[in-house]
Amino acid sequence: MITEETCPECGGRLLNEVICTYPPIPAKRCLKCGWSWEGKQEAVKTVRFDPPEEGDMKDITYCSNISCPFNDCDRHPKQLKGKAGIASFADFAGTCRRYISWLVDEVKEDQERG
Numbered sequence: 249m250i251t252e253e254t255c256p257e258c259g260g261r262l263l264n265e266v267i268c269t270y271p272p273i274p275a276k277r278c279l280k281c282g283w284s285w286e287g288k289q290e291a292v293k294t295v296r297f298d299p300p301e302e303g304d305m306k307d308i309t310y311c312s313n314i315s316c317p318f319n320d321c322d323r324h325p326k327q328l329k330g331k332a333g334i335a336s337f338a339d340f341a342g343t344c345r346r347y348i349s350w351l352v353d354e355v356k357e358d359q360e361r362g
Protein backbone atom coordinates (compact mmCIF):
# COMPACT_ATOMS: atom_id res chain seq x y z
CA MET A 249 0.00 0.00 0.00
CA ILE A 250 1.15 3.52 -0.72
CA THR A 251 0.50 6.20 1.87
CA GLU A 252 -0.27 9.69 0.69
CA GLU A 253 0.22 12.52 3.16
CA THR A 254 -1.89 15.64 3.21
CA CYS A 255 -1.08 19.21 4.18
CA PRO A 256 -1.64 20.15 7.86
CA GLU A 257 -2.78 23.61 6.69
CA CYS A 258 -5.16 23.02 3.79
CA GLY A 259 -5.47 19.24 3.37
CA GLY A 260 -3.92 19.31 -0.09
CA ARG A 261 -1.56 16.58 -1.33
CA LEU A 262 2.00 16.76 -0.06
CA LEU A 263 4.94 16.23 -2.34
CA ASN A 264 7.90 14.43 -0.78
CA GLU A 265 11.17 16.05 -1.74
CA VAL A 266 14.81 15.52 -0.95
CA ILE A 267 17.22 18.41 -0.65
CA CYS A 268 20.36 17.13 -2.35
CA THR A 269 23.02 17.54 0.28
CA TYR A 270 24.91 14.57 1.61
CA PRO A 271 23.44 13.19 3.75
CA PRO A 272 20.19 14.41 2.19
CA ILE A 273 17.49 16.45 3.92
CA PRO A 274 13.89 15.23 3.61
CA ALA A 275 11.32 17.89 2.80
CA LYS A 276 7.62 18.11 2.05
CA ARG A 277 5.73 20.71 0.06
CA CYS A 278 2.03 21.29 -0.41
CA LEU A 279 1.00 21.46 -4.05
CA LYS A 280 -2.07 23.50 -3.17
CA CYS A 281 -1.03 26.24 -0.70
CA GLY A 282 2.75 26.06 -0.82
CA TRP A 283 3.19 25.04 2.85
CA SER A 284 6.54 23.37 3.33
CA TRP A 285 8.53 21.44 5.88
CA GLU A 286 12.21 20.64 6.10
CA GLY A 287 13.60 17.80 8.20
CA LYS A 288 17.08 17.08 9.45
CA GLN A 289 19.86 15.42 7.49
CA GLU A 290 19.18 11.69 7.36
CA ALA A 291 21.57 8.78 7.06
CA VAL A 292 21.36 6.87 3.78
CA LYS A 293 20.62 3.15 3.84
CA THR A 294 21.28 1.22 0.66
CA VAL A 295 19.18 -1.86 0.00
CA ARG A 296 18.99 -4.12 -3.05
CA PHE A 297 15.65 -4.12 -4.81
CA ASP A 298 14.46 -7.63 -5.65
CA PRO A 299 11.56 -7.48 -8.08
CA PRO A 300 8.89 -10.08 -7.30
CA GLU A 301 9.20 -13.23 -9.41
CA GLU A 302 6.42 -15.15 -11.10
CA GLY A 303 4.75 -17.37 -8.57
CA ASP A 304 5.57 -15.04 -5.73
CA MET A 305 2.96 -13.42 -3.57
CA LYS A 306 0.05 -12.07 -5.51
CA ASP A 307 -1.03 -8.49 -5.05
CA ILE A 308 -4.18 -9.48 -3.20
CA THR A 309 -5.51 -9.27 0.32
CA TYR A 310 -5.11 -12.59 2.09
CA CYS A 311 -7.66 -13.94 4.54
CA SER A 312 -6.74 -13.79 8.21
CA ASN A 313 -9.03 -16.73 8.97
CA ILE A 314 -6.30 -19.31 9.58
CA SER A 315 -8.80 -21.94 10.73
CA CYS A 316 -10.48 -22.04 7.30
CA PRO A 317 -10.23 -25.60 5.90
CA PHE A 318 -9.95 -24.52 2.24
CA ASN A 319 -6.18 -24.51 1.71
CA ASP A 320 -6.63 -24.32 -2.06
CA CYS A 321 -8.24 -20.86 -1.82
CA ASP A 322 -6.13 -18.07 -3.38
CA ARG A 323 -6.57 -15.98 -0.24
CA HIS A 324 -5.75 -18.69 2.29
CA PRO A 325 -2.72 -17.77 4.44
CA LYS A 326 -1.23 -21.21 3.60
CA GLN A 327 -0.60 -19.83 0.08
CA LEU A 328 2.11 -17.66 1.63
CA LYS A 329 4.17 -20.62 2.84
CA GLY A 330 7.78 -20.29 1.72
CA LYS A 331 7.26 -16.83 0.28
CA ALA A 332 8.73 -13.58 1.54
CA GLY A 333 7.48 -10.05 1.46
CA ILE A 334 4.70 -7.90 2.80
CA ALA A 335 1.14 -9.17 2.60
CA SER A 336 -2.10 -7.52 3.56
CA PHE A 337 -4.76 -9.39 5.48
CA ALA A 338 -8.46 -9.00 6.14
CA ASP A 339 -10.98 -11.33 7.78
CA PHE A 340 -13.15 -12.69 4.98
CA ALA A 341 -14.82 -15.29 7.23
CA GLY A 342 -18.02 -13.25 7.39
CA THR A 343 -18.33 -12.80 3.61
CA CYS A 344 -16.79 -15.96 2.13
CA ARG A 345 -19.68 -18.12 0.80
CA ARG A 346 -17.57 -21.25 0.75
CA TYR A 347 -16.52 -20.84 4.38
CA ILE A 348 -20.00 -19.87 5.58
CA SER A 349 -21.64 -22.88 3.92
CA TRP A 350 -18.96 -25.15 5.39
CA LEU A 351 -19.57 -23.61 8.83
CA VAL A 352 -23.35 -24.09 8.47
CA ASP A 353 -22.80 -27.78 7.61
CA GLU A 354 -20.49 -28.18 10.62
CA VAL A 355 -23.12 -26.68 12.94
CA LYS A 356 -25.84 -28.92 11.41
CA GLU A 357 -23.70 -32.04 11.93
CA ASP A 358 -22.99 -30.93 15.47
CA GLN A 359 -26.68 -30.55 16.19
CA GLU A 360 -27.49 -33.90 14.58
CA ARG A 361 -24.90 -35.58 16.79
CA GLY A 362 -26.68 -33.96 19.73
Ligand SMILES: [Zn+2]
Pocket residue numbers: 255256257258259260278279280281282283
Ligand atom coordinates in the same frame (compact mmCIF):
# COMPACT_ATOMS: atom_id res chain seq x y z
ZN1 LIG B 1 -1.53 23.15 1.92
